[in-house]
Structures are given as C-alpha cells and as structure tokens.
Amino acid sequence: MKVQAAVNKTVGPIILLGAPGAGKGTQAKLIVERYGVPQISTGDLLRDHVSRGTELGKQAKAIMDAGKLVPDDLVNDMVAERLSRPDAARGFILDGYPRTLAQAQWLDLYLADKVFENQGERKLHPVVIDIAVEYNQLLRRLTGRRSCPTCGRIYNVYFQPPRVADLCDVDGAKLVTRRDDCEEVISERLRAYQRQTLPLVDFYRAKGQLLEINGDQDASAVSRDVLKVIDGHRL
Ligand SMILES: [Zn+2]
Numbered sequence: 001m002k003v004q005a006a007v008n009k010t011v012g013p014i015i016l017l018g019a020p021g022a023g024k025g026t027q028a029k030l031i032v033e034r035y036g037v038p039q040i041s042t043g044d045l046l047r048d049h050v051s052r053g054t055e056l057g058k059q060a061k062a063i064m065d066a067g068k069l070v071p072d073d074l075v076n077d078m079v080a081e082r083l084s085r086p087d088a089a090r091g092f093i094l095d096g097y098p099r100t101l102a103q104a105q106w107l108d109l110y111l112a113d114k115v116f117e118n119q120g121e122r123k124l125h126p127v128v129i130d131i132a133v134e135y136n137q138l139l140r141r142l143t144g145r146r147s148c149p150t151c152g153r154i155y156n157v158y159f160q161p162p163r164v165a166d167l168c169d170v171d172g173a174k175l176v177t178r179r180d181d182c183e184e185v186i187s188e189r190l191r192a193y194q195r196q197t198l199p200l201v202d203f204y205r206a207k208g209q210l211l212e213i214n215g216d217q218d219a220s221a222v223s224r225d226v227l228k229v230i231d232g233h234r235l
Contacts, residue, residue, distance in 0.1 A: 009035060009090065011127075012125070012233075013094065013124060013125075013127070014127050015129070015204075016094070017201065019193045020193060021142045022131040022132075028093050031093050035090070036090075037091045038092050040088070041096050042075055042095075042097045045078045045082055046078065060078075072102045075103065076106045076107075080110060083110070089116060099196060101200065107126070125207075126209055128209045129213060130211065133216055137216055139186065139187065140156075140159070142190075143182065143183045146162075146166075146176065148168035148171065150168065151168060151171055
C-alpha cells in the first residue's frame, strides 16, 4: 500500500496490540513511514543496551545470564531513556511494550509528565490499537507456513500455496515446516499471548483508550483502518 507521508503531525504515543500472526509488524512499518515516528521495541532496546555496555545493559545482562526475566523497573528505565530522545518528540509506536499491567501503569504516569512537540502543556493519552484476529484464522496463518530449504521463500498452504503442492515454485525443492510453525507450538504461543495481554486489554478498555480493528481483513484494509484511527484521534 502506497502511503502518503504526514511527517509533521504530532501523533503521540501509539501502542500496538495483536497476537502473533495478526500483522503487527506490517502495520508498524506503515505507521513509521507515514508519520516519521520511531518504532520502539523493548527487545531491540535490551539488545542495544547490552551491546553498548550501558549501566542498564550490564544489570539486564546479569539478570538474563542468571536465567531470569528482566524486571519491569529496568525495562521501564530503558523505555524512559528512549522516549526522551528527540526523534520521539512527536510520538512513537511501542512494540512489545507494555507487556504487563505494572508496565502499563508506569507508562501512564510517565505520559502524564511527557511533553510532546507543539502540544504546550497538554498531555497526550496513548492510542491503543488492538488488531483482533479470529483464533482459527491466526492458526491458519501460522501453521500454514512452509519454507523452501533451498531459496528461503515462504509460502502458506492456505493463503499463498505453491503452484505444485509441497514444492517450491522457484527451484522445485520440497517445502518444509519449521518446528516453530507446528500446531502444538503455535497454539501454546497464542494461549500465552492471550494470558499475558488480557489484563492490558481490560486496562485500556476501562480507560476508554482501546481501539479494536478487525484484523481478519486483508492487510491493506487493516492498514486503511489503522491510519483512519490515528488520523482521527483527537489528541
Ligand atoms: Zn526455493
């Protein structure tokens, strides 16, 4: 989908929720292109701090090396530092954050003090976009994936099948299912996502900040709805 840039607009905080397979990555990329705001992923932040050997990175590394989860406080500190950089002055998309209710509550307090460009003293609430996809649809998107061991091309037996069943269009190699794409692994990932995200969905819904988008549509229709929501958001 060709996007028209709107790079002067202050969009404020955008939070994308959506299960694996909901197409969050595609939509995040579109938002970055259209509004010129950074996509901030806590996974990337963590890797960056560890590789630069910052104080936060050293603490996080010690915890991860001990096989533990990096605590909310540490993640929040990294997020705070990242959101204070100039490229986030008009807004940003958060990807994989907040992940817990405690993180969401912390973010709320943080945003109560954050000043965005051209907004004066006015505080901006997050636009929380939940890309909702029906469970069986997610299952088909994820378990239908096959890849070519020779050229790496990805197919989906339901949505993008090869011309000849099980064989790569390009080189005729027999397609394989990655272990991560088998139904058992996928359904556990989806259940884990739901467990983790439900409290966040409830939190933002109760605040009236949750905007649900029908993710069962094709990607360009989802994009159209996502942009409509952001453009129409009263800051
Ligand atoms: Zn191939």
